């Protein structure tokens with residue numbers, strides 16, 4: 181975040197809320213008016229999204245393989 185937020189809500193209710201919980205100002209200063217290089221756009225989030233998908237695949241794969249191992253054991257044990 182680049183210093184204090186300059187966001188001022190238009191409605192009185194918005195100002196009342198913002199003075200108590202400045203979350204809209206935080207989002208505004210982080211995502212709307214945050215100074216960044218002109219070429220750095222939202223396409224640069226794709227690397228992070230890919231990393232998140234890779235971690236999700238690994239975690240769900242571990243869970244699924246544990247369930248599959250349990251199922252194979254159950255099928256084998258019914259003959260014993």
Ligand code: HEM
Pocket residue numbers: 223224225226227228230231234
């Ligand atoms: C599982 C696959 C991949 C993951 C998790 C991954 C992750 C990332 C991350 C986190 C960044 C930095 C943030 C960004 O620029 O988005 C990045 C940048 C980059 N990645 Fe990947 N990447 C993957 C595959 C690839 C592939 C297949 C290529 C090219 C064939 C590639 C080429 C690049 C390049 C050139 C950059 C630098 C972008 C720039 O700053 O100009 N990545 N990657």
